[in-house]
Amino acid sequence: MKQLSLMVALLLMVVMVKAQTETPNSTDEMNTIFGKEKKTRIGWVIGIDPGYTQFSGRDVWMAGLSVGMIINHNFTLGLTGRGWCNRNGMYYPNVTDTTGAYLEGGYGGLLLEYTLFPKSMVHVTFPVLIGGGDASYITDPDYPEWDEDDCDEHRRTIDKDQYFVVEPGVRAEINILKFMRLNAGVSYRYVAGLDLINTSSTIMNNFTATVGLKFGKF
Numbered sequence: 001m002k003q004l005s006l007m008v009a010l011l012l013m014v015v016m017v018k019a020q021t022e023t024p025n026s027t028d029e030m031n032t033i034f035g036k037e038k039k040t041r042i043g044w045v046i047g048i049d050p051g052y053t054q055f056s057g058r059d060v061w062m063a064g065l066s067v068g069m070i071i072n073h074n075f076t077l078g079l080t081g082r083g084w085c086n087r088n089g090m091y092y093p094n095v096t097d098t099t100g101a102y103l104e105g106g107y108g109g110l111l112l113e114y115t116l117f118p119k120s121m122v123h124v125t126f127p128v129l130i131g132g133g134d135a136s137y138i139t140d141p142d143y144p145e146w147d148e149d150d151c152d153e154h155r156r157t158i159d160k161d162q163y164f165v166v167e168p169g170v171r172a173e174i175n176i177l178k179f180m181r182l183n184a185g186v187s188y189r190y191v192a193g194l195d196l197i198n199t200s201s202t203i204m205n206n207f208t209a210t211v212g213l214k215f216g217k218f
Helices: 002-021 148-154
Strands: 042-048 051-055 058-071 075-084 101-116 122-138 157-177 180-192 206-217
Touching: 042 075, 058 101, 058 206, 075 122, 101 157, 122 180, 157 206
Parallel strands: none
Antiparallel strands: 042 058, 042 206, 051 058, 051 206, 058 075, 075 101, 101 122, 122 157, 157 180, 180 206
């Protein structure tokens, strides 16, 4: 995980240097600081944000989705969410003295993102997620097809809790098409208030590496 995060960080440094050395187009309204006409430009974006992280050394694969409104090309205000999708690999054998369980859950909330030089082919963004989540220990990761009583008997929730989360990050983006961008980056997830049985409150605090796509009117 540390090696992967280091590689992403080095890539981001190269992209930032390249973006800062590019000469802006003097006719590009986005680069105008002072002018007689200042029109607020509104766009939109839908992002697919799969990622990889670890919980106490255990591999975790994240699914992510975000939607937002883009103001003047640079600032995005929206909503985002993540959830780990490899529940079968999240089995913890000693949740209680007699029972093991699978950890499942996710989190989401407000998305704030600032983009440097958004009209450059390669540029950098700084997203921040602020919100909350839910985590549960369950005895069976699959949802059976029998009746509700049998489901409750075979798929019990041993413990669950809600938590606060903030996740700042940095990403390198490439404008593939006018309406599509490819990005890669790294973020750090800080969780507070998590209280699960026989589980460290910092189990989810870690870096996440992501590779994603954005579609929209930029």
